[in-house]
Amino acid sequence: MAGRIFTRSENDITKVRSKKMNSADVPDIVIGRLPIYLRALNFLLEAGKEITASQELAAKLGISSAQIRKDLSHFGEFGKQGTGYEIKYLRDQLRKILKVDRDWAVALVGAGDLGHAIAHYGNFDKNGFHIVAVFDRNPRKIGAKMGRFRILDSESIPTVIQDMDIQIAIIAVPADSAQQVADTLIEAGVRAILNYAPITLNVPPEIRVQYIDPVVHLQRMTYYL
Known part of the structure; x- marks a missing residue:
């Protein structure tokens, strides 16, 4: 180079x-x-x-x-x-x-309000991060359409992750289920996680995790007000 x-x-x-x-x-x-x-x-x-x-x-x-x-x-x-x-x-x-001269397949876990907003955020696609699978464990959501996505059962995470060679995942689930979701993703082959759940994940050192918690950022700002 x-x-x-x-x-x-x-x-x-x-x-x-x-x-x-x-x-x-x-x-x-x-x-x-x-x-x-x-x-x-x-x-x-x-x-x-x-x-x-x-x-x-x-x-x-x-x-x-x-x-x-x-x-x-x-x-x-x-x-x-x-x-x-x-x-x-x-x-x-x-x-x-940064290895963003290529496209990346991304899995999204959580089809609630936050997951819906993430799935429809256009800048992901524009920058080469393509959500290719959306998962949820709620029986009322499984199989339903969310925009262009058909919501998949969280039980199918291992199979889909491996079949589609997905290395990046976004977690948008409640804090009490985020660790279990992370464990499942990592075991399936995911190497990087963007975590919106308000909890610190326990992951192996080779797994990269980025945390997005708006409340934490707001609390940092209020210190200066």
Whole structure:
């Protein structure tokens, strides 16, 4: 994988070798900022820009330009101070690093109000995350349609996960059943979970879990009010 820098003295793009990093070598907080950079680069491309600098990204994101350069340096030399990044190329490299240069099949467990909202959130499909199966344990919901989805019995999770080679799942069930759902998903082969249930899951260290609890975020904000 090669990065590119835009030099002051010439108009061509010079290729620079990027580092091949083990994921364990990169701090998790750095990985967490890469999607933010990716989103900003997409906005700049949509605005018709071709070249940007860390200072411009910093102004848009509220992150120091030094931090942006340091974060990117974990993966290679994509630019130099005082020069610019070729936006499309840097965007494409970040997509490869995050492995979002491909499509991902996603399972959704929970067909309640929250699950319904998640299933119809258009940005998942736009960014390559395609919900392909929706599960629920409520007999009144099993077999019913939820938009384009036919709700499946949660008992079929192992078979469907394995047959469709699903590695990512979203949990949108009550807290008292979230751990059991997570255990079933992991045993079936799921490696990453986006958890909306207000509970911390007990999972093996190799399983990635991201938590989304709006109440926790609101409680953090009220501290400053």
